[in-house]
Amino acid sequence: MTDPRTTDPRTEELAERLHATRERLDAARAAAGRTEEVDLVVVTKFHPLDDVIRLARLGVRDVGENRVQEAAAKAAEFETTDAGLAATLRWNMIGTIQSNKAASIARWADRVHSVHSVKVANGLDRGRARRAEETASTRELAPLPVLLQLSLDGDTSRGGVARENLHALADHVAELEHLTLAGLMVVPPLEGDPAVHFADAAEVAAGLRAAHPGATEFSAGMSGDIEDAIAAGSTCVRVGTAILGPRPVI
Ligand SMILES: *Cc1c(COP(=O)(O)O)cnc(C)c1O
Secondary structure, X not given: OOOHHHHOHHHHHHHHHXXXXXXXXXXXXXXXXXXXXXXXXXXXXXXXXXXXXXXXHOOOOEEEEOOHHHHHHHHHHHHHHXXXXXXXXXXXXXXXXXXXXXXXXXXXXXXXEEEOOHHHHHHHHHHHHHHHHHHOOOOOOOOEEEEEEEEOOOOHHHOOEEHHHHHHHHHHHHHOOOEEEEEEEEOOOOOOOHHHHHHHHHHHHHHHHHHOOOOOEEEOOOOOOHHHHHHHOOOEEEEOHHHHOOOOOO
């Protein structure tokens, strides 16, 4: 049998960059004196389904998307192309969510990092309930894991919930039957030192975990700031450009 990794240049390139990113993660964990695994979500937004399939074959378990129609189309096409391989992959929604789109996101998303409002949470809960009904004959569908996106600078136009509203939102999500509160997500503000922002966010994440012991995840770190995020305690990095290269202009 021919090894697909040596026959397709794009697969080869992705394999190399994936390997380099995992080495970066390992080095950052070692430097921070951390031994536990850190989740890697490979951000495939704007890139074609073919790249998602290549990544799944290379053993990637989590991909991240931020545009609703694009993600829904890719997930559905993957399912019809290779249901077995598709079942090994988790689709992560990482982008800002409009509340009227939330229910539809629950059709394809396996984890959502970017809940910022009660309306979005309610929409996801409704959508997950519907999906659970539809799959009930084949399997039980667990509640959808969701993270709350924190707006560190209070500029909620860039996504996220203001910190003074975080705990009320968490309490609400914890009451929803079809969602499970998994943790906190952050994108550092453009201004200032990311390391300082991540340390700030880590304190908020610890406060959330104290109130909701199941909220253990801290989703932080992208291509440019993996090391700072891991040093601050990130449990999940979201890496696009460092693995897939620049996003195609659409
Ligand atoms: C696009 C995106 C990423 C990935 O960014 P890169 O710099 O390409 O690694 C991570 N998180 C979120 C929320 C994003 O929108």
